[in-house]
Every structure is written in structure tokens, then in C-alpha cells.
Amino acid sequence: MFSSQEEFKEAYLKKLEMTSGKAFPDTTLQDRYDTLGQLIREYISMNWIQTNEQYRYQKQKQVYYLSIEFLLGRLLRQNLMNLGIYELVEEGLGDLGIDLKDMEDVEQDAALGNGGLGRLAACFLDSMASMDLPGHGYGIRYKHGLFEQKIVNGYQMELPEQWLRHGYVWEVRKPDLMMQIPFWGRIESSEKDGVTSFRHVDAEIVAAVPYDLPVVGYGTTTVNTLRLWNAEPYAYKAGRDMMKYKRDTEAITEFLYPDDTQDEGKVLRLKQQYFLVSASIRTILESYLSRHGDLTNLHEHVAIHINDTHPVLAIPEMMRVLIDEYGMDWDSAWGVTTKTFAYTNHTTLSEALERWLVRIFQPLLPRIYMIIDEINERFCRDLWDAYPGEWGRIEGMAIIAHGEVKMAHLAIAGSHSVNGVAKIHTNILKEREMNLFYQYFPGKFNSKTNGITHRRWLLNSNPPLASLIQSAIGDAWIKDPSRLSELESFTADSAFLENLHKAKQLNKKRLADRILQTNGIVVDPDSIFDIQIKRLHAYKRQLLNILHILHLFNRCQENPDADIPSRTFIFGAKASPGYYYAKKIIKLIHSVADLVNDHPAVKGRIKVVFLENYRVSLAEEIIPAADVSQQISTASKEASGTGNMKFMMNGALTLGTLDGANIEIQEQVGDENIFIFGLRAEEVMKQQQDGSYYSMEYYHHDERIKKMLDQLIDGSLPDAGDHFETIYDSLLAENDEFFVLRDFDSYAKAHERVASAYRDQESWLRMSLINIARSGYFSSDRTIAEYAREIWRIGGVGLR
Structure with a gap:
């Protein structure tokens, strides 16, 4: 698009004045950044369209990576570098008296993640595009992300992250691809010709509107897609509180990880997770059916990867869509589902393996609960056949037990691959945290050490x-x-x-x-x-x-x-x-x-x-x-x-x-x-x-430790008050x-x-x-090559 600095400068100045409605000297740094971003996105769009057409024409197997987080960071510099035009743009802007680094500092970090889980997902997307692999991400477009941290007198204060204050230049809103997501309501069943069908009635419907971001590969024309879903009101029903419906809807994509210490927060988190997977699964299936006719071969053309337990509801949602919307029988649907899904576990902490109370889950997602209950019944019957009389083992592996739905158990039962993210982590999963499942499904477990781009x-x-x-x-x-x-x-x-x-x-x-x-x-x-x-x-x-x-x-x-x-x-x-x-x-x-x-x-x-x-x-x-x-x-x-x-x-x-x-x-x-x-x-x-x-032994026998811990509570530290008694007690009284x-x-x-x-x-x-x-x-290139060969079974010129 830009064969020279002069061509770039001409295109940039023309677009700047057209989009801002100002003469160049009157434009702000924000105006200049927005214009550059739009120009680069347009530059990307040709390859983006071509990539999608190539995937459609060649019918390549597609990978869909479902994650509650995508911690992207800033994209301007990365996109310019990956496109190979960083120096051209930097020098062209320099001729206009604009420092590209000032433009980079204008860009807000996309508040779409919190830590390693989200950054890993972003690195994986970069590697897939750079290796010419057909891999796409699905996530949530959080309005405020987690929070913006401010430190006031040494205390953390949380403020909303206003990363969308000036819009987001890299995204493309696609309202025509909106999906309807149902919550609450009830399920009606009917039977015809021996086949039972189910209908979700009186549901509260939320619109999932996609915003697509291009994922630009380095040194290649491949541009994959990260699709982020935004929650918007769909239809107001008479007799309901309109403002409450609007607030409840928008809350779904307001914040990452809402506080779930109370039931209200638990409901919101569960809504987020189903919102993500329902919109994504139906989009994936629609895309598949536009290229292929037979859903029984879905796993040969589609691989869906679950990044930790947050998107595990994709498994029962796939079952729901295959059975309720496409008329597939249970056994066929389960066969397709388990061959299509793969699951990455990211923790050895049992408290981080998500569980949902049935009393919260069932009313919010009535049809999904019915399906999980059926999965659990069939799974437990299979376990009984394998381990007759071993009630303790079956209880420990059940997907629903003691009034809880266990998401990690559902992920393992419903996937063909379960991987840890380092050798020791995988071994701990196999030998301790998920040992019962490893004994039953030894072929599912494998290790894929993480990587970074x-x-x-x-x-x-x-x-x-x-x-x-x-x-x-x-x-x-x-x-x-x-x-x-x-x-x-x-x-x-x-x-x-x-x-x-x-x-x-x-x-x-x-x-x-x-x-x-x-x-x-x-x-x-x-x-x-x-x-x-x-x-x-x-x-x-x-x-x-x-x-x-x-x-x-x-x-x-x-x-x-x-x-x-x-x-x-x-x-x-x-x-x-x-x-x-x-x-x-x-x-x-x-x-x-x-x-x-x-x-x-x-x-x-x-x-x-x-x-x-x-x-x-x-x-x-x-x-x-x-x-x-x-x-x-x-x-x-x-x-x-x-x-x-x-x-x-x-x-x-x-x-x-x-x-x-x-x-x-x-x-x-x-x-x-x-x-x-x-x-x-x-x-x-x-x-x-x-x-x-016994931690107290170390306190009594190591003078260094005794002195440090005493300093936590004896007034030695500035502005200590009684703040650190909790820490002191955790180390000694709580061992x-x-x-x-x-x-x-x-x-x-x-x-x-x-x-x-x-x-x-x-x-x-x-x-x-x-x-x-x-x-x-x-490098995440090595990690992705292993996923591609051993789990997703996809090819591409980037695989070595």
C-alpha cells in the first residue's frame, strides 16, 4: 500500500484532515494516533479479507481458542513491526514533525486480561498468525477490564479502566452477526415420532454483538481474527423492569472477574462464561456449515481449545446446539463434541478449579444444566462399569456432586486432550490433583510447556x-x-x-x-x-x-x-x-x-x-x-x-x-x-x-525471622497500625x-x-x-507447533 515515505505521508495527511475535520497544525496527538491506527487497519484489511477467503476456499481445518482473557497490550508498534513498515512510518511521521513513540504512548492497553492466562492467549494468537496457522480467538470485550490500580498512602485503590474512552481503533463492530443469548426462563419438552425436543421459553434474551480485531502475523500476509463479544439489550418484555434489564445486560461485559463473594457476583460470572461460549459455539458452527455439510465430521475441520475452566460451558453448549438445533442424537453429538474439544489446565490449586452451586446454576441456565446432568449420569454409569462398588472413586470423579457442578471434571470428560503447561505441572495433575481421571483416561493427559512470543x-x-x-x-x-x-x-x-x-x-x-x-x-x-x-x-x-x-x-x-x-x-x-x-x-x-x-x-x-x-x-x-x-x-x-x-x-x-x-x-x-x-x-x-x-519453630530458632515478624506488629514500620497482624498471624498462628x-x-x-x-x-x-x-x-512458536501437531492436528507452512 505504501511504496514510499512520500506515498505514506500523502495518504496520512489526507486521512488526518478528513477524519478530524481540522488542518494538520490544529490536530491533537489523539487525532494523529486515531488516524494512523485507522490507516494501518485499512492497510491490514486487504490481507485480512484475503486470509479469510483463503481459509474458506481451501477448507483448512480451523482452530478456535476460547479464553476469558486476552491481554493484548498495545498493538500499534507490534502491527507496524509485523507488517515490516515500522521504519517507513517512523521516518515519514518524522518528516511531518511527529514522533512515532509519542503516538505509541497515546494508545491505551486493551483491558481484556489480568495476568499470565491472558498474556499467554495473546502470545498464542501472535504465533499462530506468524506461523500461517488458521487459529482465531474468542473472548469478551470488557468495558473496564479488571480495574485501574492507584496507590494512595500505600493502599491499593481500584478505579474503572477507561481504555475505551476514545474508542478502539483496531476493532470492527459487526452487528449483523449478533447472537441471541438466553438466560433464566424454563424448558418445555415435547415428543414427536419417538424423539423428544426441548424449547427454552420465557427467557431473558441478551444480544452478543461481535467486535473483530485483526491478528497480524510477522513477515507474512496471514491475518487471523480475535472476536470479542459485547453484551447489549436485545428486546424488552412488558411487565419487566426495563432499566434493571439494561443494567444487568451491560454488566455482563462491564468488568473482568466481578467479585463473586456473594450470589449476585456468582450469577454475573456464570453469565459471562455462558455468554462467551454460546455466542462463540454457534458462530463456529455456522461458519463450518457454510463450508461443509456434515456435522458428524466437525472434528476433522474444527478444533476448539478451552483455555482453563472459564469456557468449559462450551462443551454442554455444543451438545445443546447439535441436539436441539440440528437434531443429532445424543451419542453422535457426544462423539463429535469430545473429538472437537481440548482443554488446558492452568492451576494446581484446588480452590481455583471452578465449581458452581446447583441452586445458582440451574435457574440461570436450565437447559445447559439438564445436559450436564445427563452427561454426569452417563459418565457415572461408565465409571460404575469400570469400578463396580467403588462409590468413593465415583463420587470423587462425578461432574455434579454435593450440590455443585465441577467444571474441571466436565472439561476432562468432554475433551479428547487435557494438558498441563509445564512438565512438573502435568505430573502433579496426573499424580495428585487429577489422579483418578488420569487412571481412567491415561491417553488424554499430556504436557505442553508454555511459551511467549x-x-x-x-x-x-x-x-x-x-x-x-x-x-x-x-x-x-x-x-x-x-x-x-x-x-x-x-x-x-x-x-x-x-x-x-x-x-x-x-x-x-x-x-x-x-x-x-x-x-x-x-x-x-x-x-x-x-x-x-x-x-x-x-x-x-x-x-x-x-x-x-x-x-x-x-x-x-x-x-x-x-x-x-x-x-x-x-x-x-x-x-x-x-x-x-x-x-x-x-x-x-x-x-x-x-x-x-x-x-x-x-x-x-x-x-x-x-x-x-x-x-x-x-x-x-x-x-x-x-x-x-x-x-x-x-x-x-x-x-x-x-x-x-x-x-x-x-x-x-x-x-x-x-x-x-x-x-x-x-x-x-x-x-x-x-x-x-x-x-x-x-x-x-x-x-x-x-x-x-511447624512455622513457630522457625520463629523461635532463627533470630532473623523473629526480628522481622516482631517488626510487623511492634510499631517499627511506618503507618503500620494493626494492618500487619493478619500477616503475622498467617505465618505463625495459621502455620x-x-x-x-x-x-x-x-x-x-x-x-x-x-x-x-x-x-x-x-x-x-x-x-x-x-x-x-x-x-x-x-518461544510460543515452539509451543504452538506442539499443539498444532499433537492436539489440534492442523497443518501450515509455519510448522517445522
């Missing part, structure tokens, strides 16, 4: 490092990340290592400037940037990190001349609004920061920074600047992690437990290039099982569920190893380079 997290996020890599080994690694291994030949090249150091320092200086601007804290770019950024949860152990910082402060007080290298500890995390314990930890981080940052005994050697409103665009600034990546979850609790991979790819060294994908990172880089500490997963599980851990005190000594020793290693800068840089060189394995 190196194009977003290295090429786009870290230009200094990406430029250095390209100068050394060319650009083949962008399409084939395994080629990063060629960097190992530079581990003895002092000039290359010096340039690697310079690239890191550029990123650290940029982040230091950001910290000064947003937090008013001066940090030293020559200090160790020690970073923990992730969702705030007790098992991720931000608490262990901040307690250790308090310990370092105590050392400085006891001996102001202690040999402690300068360290900047950086946190970024959101706590769920109703997760009060996590909010206490955020307050603790700020109280310790207030104590430590300007204390004369510290002499500037320790700085603590909490960057508010953690999001993708902020992560893109933080990760390239990291020296140390803290991945310190209690072993056996983290399914995989993807932040660990992003840090590794950018040259940070991992300080972590043998949990999730940390184990595979260790396998890739070797013991000498990672800092491992703490209990192993089997030790944690054994001590949980036999009750042999420290996540082994913070048990792992403390090992953790402190690992930090000493980090400090010692960092003193030898040349050796540290070699370790950093080895991490980068061996990070290609953790």
Missing part, C-alpha cells in the same frame, strides 16, 4: 538488545527463535559482552527515569535491578521478598558498613479487589519502602519501588531492565509462569524455586546460570500431607501455608550468591548471554 518480548520491547543480536547473528531468529543459540559463540567475546552491558544499561536508565517520573524515587542504574512483577497472590510469595528486604535493612542497621551491594527492588502487582490479605502485602511493601529508602543506615544501597497499575506496556519497560528475575512461588503451586521466560529472554538471571517452568529453564541453562533455592515440590506436598511443618519461613534461610543464601556473582561483571554477562541464547525453546 519473542517478537513482542524481545524484538519489540527491547530494541537495544534486538539490534545487538541482529548485528551478531542476523535476523533469522525472528522467524526461527531456535537460532538464538548462535549467540553462545560470543560468550568469550569481550567486545560483545561490553555491548550487551551497554544495552542493559540503556534499558535500566530508561526505567530509572520512569521511576523518578512516576514515584519520585531516585534509583541507581548501576545497582542490581531485582524485580518481581506478577499477580499478587500468597503462593507467589511477594511476602518472602519484602521480608527479606526488611532483613537486609536490619543488617544495615546492625552494621552500617556491611558489604551489601546496591540493589533496587522493584514490584508490580494487582491484588484482586476482594483479596484483602494480598492488599495487606501491598501496604507492607510500601511501609518497608518508607522505612528503607532514605534511612541513613542504608546509605542508598537499598531502594524499594512499587510501580502501580502493572500492565503489559509497563512490563515492556521493566523486563528489559531486569538483572534478577524473582520467580519464588511455593514449589508445586505455580503451573508454569511466563514472566520467567520473558525475563530470561531479556538476559535477566532467575532467582527461583523448582516450580513450574523454572525447572525447564534450569534444564536449558544449567545449574551455574540460575539461582535455585527452597523446598522441592515433593517436599512441600509431603509436609502438607503429614503435617510435619504459614506457603512455607515462607521454611524457605527463608535458603532464599537469603541464594541472594548472597546473586550478590557475589554480580560483583564479577564479565562472568555475570556471560551468564546473561547464555540465558538469552537458550531462551528460544520458550
Whole structure:
């Protein structure tokens, strides 16, 4: 479309004045961004249409990835890079006096996710398009996402994310493809010629309106689709409260993860999940039938992937549509359904495996409940045949039991593939959390270690490092990340290592400037940037990190001349609004920061920074600047992690437990290039099982621990009040569920190893380079190739 800068500038200026109704000098930065986005989307549209036509004409098998989250981040830079026109646009805008980076900062992060689950989904979409695989996403168009985090006096405050204030330039609304979604009401049945049919009557109907986003592949003409559903009123029925109906409808797509501590919130979450899958499944089937005639062969042309338990209602919804709308018998419909669906589990925490109370579920989704009840009856009969008399086993595997619908059980029964997201995670699922199902369905279980898109997290996020890599080994690694291994030949090249150091320092200086601007804290770019950024949860152990910082402060007080290298500890995390314990930890981080940052005994050697409103665009600034990546979850609790991979790819060294994908990172880089500490997963599980851990022993026998914990409640911390008694009690009275005190000594020793290693800068840089060189394995391209070959069974030119 743009063969030259002049052509681009002409098209851009013309569109800017037409769309804004202003002369160029009078346009705002928002006007200029909106115009650029529209122009690029139009540029994309030709390939987008062509891709869809190619899929339709060639009748390629399609993959549909259903996820409650898609954490996209900003798209302008990524789309320009993937299209190969970044430099052309940057220089063309420069001629007009516009800095492209200013335009990038105008873009709001799409508030469509919260953490690793959503970012993984976004990385998968990028890889599928870049590998020319026909894979599309289905999600929800949240008006406000989770929330915008503000820190006020150390406390987390939640505000609505106003990411749609100026519209969203990348989306295309398609009201003609609206779907009607029924809630409540009742089911009427009738029989004709021996066939029973069902009709959902007196339902409350909600409109699901699709908004499509193009997913642009790197260096290819493939443009796949992310379809986001928006809830809108459909039809007002006389006798009902019109305003309440409107509010209830719009609430479905108002916020990600509404508070479900009360029944009202539970109903809303369940509405969200059915809203997503009902609209998606019917769209998928309509698209399939426009190209193929026989639904019994659906699985040969369609693969549907469930990203965690949130979209599991897609399974009974598929059954409903096949039986009620297309007249298929139960056994045929079940055969098609189980061959079509695959399920990824993302947790080892039993409380995170969703369950819905029957008393809430049945009235809201009456026909879906009937179908799940039938699935459960048939499944339990099959189990009885396999395990006659073993009531305990059958009870433990039932899909409906004790007044609850168990979504993970439904996902396993209704899918042909169940995968964990790291080797250890899959083993824990098979040996512990889902052992009964593994015994019954051993062929379904498999492992697919997570990956990240190196194009977003290295090429786009870290230009200094990406430029250095390209100068050394060319650009083949962008399409084939395994080629990063060629960097190992530079581990003895002092000039290359010096340039690697310079690239890191550029990123650290940029982040230091950001910290000064947003937090008013001066940090030293020559200090160790020690970073923990992730969702705030007790098992991720931000608490262990901040307690250790308090310990370092105590050392400085006891001996102001202690040999402690300068360290900047950086946190970024959101706590769920109703997760009060996590909010206490955020307050603790700020109280310790207030104590430590300007204390004369510290002499500037320790700085603590909490960057508010953690999001993708902020992560893109933080990760390239990291020296140390803290991945310190209690072993056996983290399914995989993807932040660990992003840090590794950018040259940070991992300080972590043998949990999730940390184990595979260790396998890739070797013991000498990672800092491992703490209990192993089997030790944690054994001590949980036999009750042999007593946290109070560590309090009484380790003076460091006793002093730290006493400081939580004795007034040592600024603005403490009684805020930290909850944390104190959790560690002692409640016996420290996540082994913070048990792992403390090992953790402190690992930090000493980090400090010692960092003193030898040349050796540290070699370790950093080895991490980068061996990070290609953790590209989502590798992960997606495994899914495509082994689960979805699709082909494409990108599969190697």
C-alpha cells in the first residue's frame, strides 16, 4: 500500500484532515494516533479479507481458542513491526514533525486480561498468525477490564479502566452477526415420532454483538481474527423492569472477574462464561456449515481449545446446539463434541478449579444444566462399569456432586486432550490433583510447556538488545527463535559482552527515569535491578521478598558498613479487589519502602519501588531492565509462569524455586546460570500431607525471622497500625501455608550468591548471554507447533 515515505505521508495527511475535520497544525496527538491506527487497519484489511477467503476456499481445518482473557497490550508498534513498515512510518511521521513513540504512548492497553492466562492467549494468537496457522480467538470485550490500580498512602485503590474512552481503533463492530443469548426462563419438552425436543421459553434474551480485531502475523500476509463479544439489550418484555434489564445486560461485559463473594457476583460470572461460549459455539458452527455439510465430521475441520475452566460451558453448549438445533442424537453429538474439544489446565490449586452451586446454576441456565446432568449420569454409569462398588472413586470423579457442578471434571470428560503447561505441572495433575481421571483416561493427559512470543518480548520491547543480536547473528531468529543459540559463540567475546552491558544499561536508565517520573524515587542504574512483577497472590510469595528486604535493612542497621551491594527492588502487582490479605502485602511493601529508602543506615544501597497499575506496556519497560528475575512461588503451586521466560529472554538471571517452568529453564541453562533455592515440590506436598511443618519453630530458632515478624506488629514500620497482624498471624498462628519461613534461610543464601556473582561483571554477562541464547525453546512458536501437531492436528507452512 505504501511504496514510499512520500506515498505514506500523502495518504496520512489526507486521512488526518478528513477524519478530524481540522488542518494538520490544529490536530491533537489523539487525532494523529486515531488516524494512523485507522490507516494501518485499512492497510491490514486487504490481507485480512484475503486470509479469510483463503481459509474458506481451501477448507483448512480451523482452530478456535476460547479464553476469558486476552491481554493484548498495545498493538500499534507490534502491527507496524509485523507488517515490516515500522521504519517507513517512523521516518515519514518524522518528516511531518511527529514522533512515532509519542503516538505509541497515546494508545491505551486493551483491558481484556489480568495476568499470565491472558498474556499467554495473546502470545498464542501472535504465533499462530506468524506461523500461517488458521487459529482465531474468542473472548469478551470488557468495558473496564479488571480495574485501574492507584496507590494512595500505600493502599491499593481500584478505579474503572477507561481504555475505551476514545474508542478502539483496531476493532470492527459487526452487528449483523449478533447472537441471541438466553438466560433464566424454563424448558418445555415435547415428543414427536419417538424423539423428544426441548424449547427454552420465557427467557431473558441478551444480544452478543461481535467486535473483530485483526491478528497480524510477522513477515507474512496471514491475518487471523480475535472476536470479542459485547453484551447489549436485545428486546424488552412488558411487565419487566426495563432499566434493571439494561443494567444487568451491560454488566455482563462491564468488568473482568466481578467479585463473586456473594450470589449476585456468582450469577454475573456464570453469565459471562455462558455468554462467551454460546455466542462463540454457534458462530463456529455456522461458519463450518457454510463450508461443509456434515456435522458428524466437525472434528476433522474444527478444533476448539478451552483455555482453563472459564469456557468449559462450551462443551454442554455444543451438545445443546447439535441436539436441539440440528437434531443429532445424543451419542453422535457426544462423539463429535469430545473429538472437537481440548482443554488446558492452568492451576494446581484446588480452590481455583471452578465449581458452581446447583441452586445458582440451574435457574440461570436450565437447559445447559439438564445436559450436564445427563452427561454426569452417563459418565457415572461408565465409571460404575469400570469400578463396580467403588462409590468413593465415583463420587470423587462425578461432574455434579454435593450440590455443585465441577467444571474441571466436565472439561476432562468432554475433551479428547487435557494438558498441563509445564512438565512438573502435568505430573502433579496426573499424580495428585487429577489422579483418578488420569487412571481412567491415561491417553488424554499430556504436557505442553508454555511459551511467549519473542517478537513482542524481545524484538519489540527491547530494541537495544534486538539490534545487538541482529548485528551478531542476523535476523533469522525472528522467524526461527531456535537460532538464538548462535549467540553462545560470543560468550568469550569481550567486545560483545561490553555491548550487551551497554544495552542493559540503556534499558535500566530508561526505567530509572520512569521511576523518578512516576514515584519520585531516585534509583541507581548501576545497582542490581531485582524485580518481581506478577499477580499478587500468597503462593507467589511477594511476602518472602519484602521480608527479606526488611532483613537486609536490619543488617544495615546492625552494621552500617556491611558489604551489601546496591540493589533496587522493584514490584508490580494487582491484588484482586476482594483479596484483602494480598492488599495487606501491598501496604507492607510500601511501609518497608518508607522505612528503607532514605534511612541513613542504608546509605542508598537499598531502594524499594512499587510501580502501580502493572500492565503489559509497563512490563515492556521493566523486563528489559531486569538483572534478577524473582520467580519464588511455593514449589508445586505455580503451573508454569511466563514472566520467567520473558525475563530470561531479556538476559535477566532467575532467582527461583523448582516450580513450574523454572525447572525447564534450569534444564536449558544449567545449574551455574540460575539461582535455585527452597523446598522441592515433593517436599512441600509431603509436609502438607503429614503435617510435619511447624512455622513457630522457625520463629523461635532463627533470630532473623523473629526480628522481622516482631517488626510487623511492634510499631517499627511506618503507618503500620494493626494492618500487619493478619500477616503475622498467617505465618505463625495459621502455620504459614506457603512455607515462607521454611524457605527463608535458603532464599537469603541464594541472594548472597546473586550478590557475589554480580560483583564479577564479565562472568555475570556471560551468564546473561547464555540465558538469552537458550531462551528460544520458550518461544510460543515452539509451543504452538506442539499443539498444532499433537492436539489440534492442523497443518501450515509455519510448522517445522
